[in-house]
Amino acid sequence: MEARIQNSWTCRKGVGWSLDEHNSKLVTSAMKSKVEQIRKDIIAGNIKVHDYMSNNKCPVQ
Incomplete structure (x- = not known):
């Protein structure tokens, strides 16, 4: 099995x-x-999910 990143779009x-x-x-x-x-x-956009890949940081410390 090959490891990969799957990006699911919330708008879809x-x-x-x-x-x-x-x-x-x-x-x-x-x-x-x-x-x-x-x-x-x-x-609905009421909860924002952070994309770790965008800045290599977790907003929760």
Whole structure:
């Protein structure tokens, strides 16, 4: 498998997470709802996601 960077565009609703057979039993309905709300807020522009590659810095220290 080749390592790569995948850039998803929020304007095209390219925001998601991996929920599969390996972790689905660990995620509650409340967790799913919270993640879905965060996804909607990112797409709407209410939450800004920092692109580390833009300046090689994390805004949270």
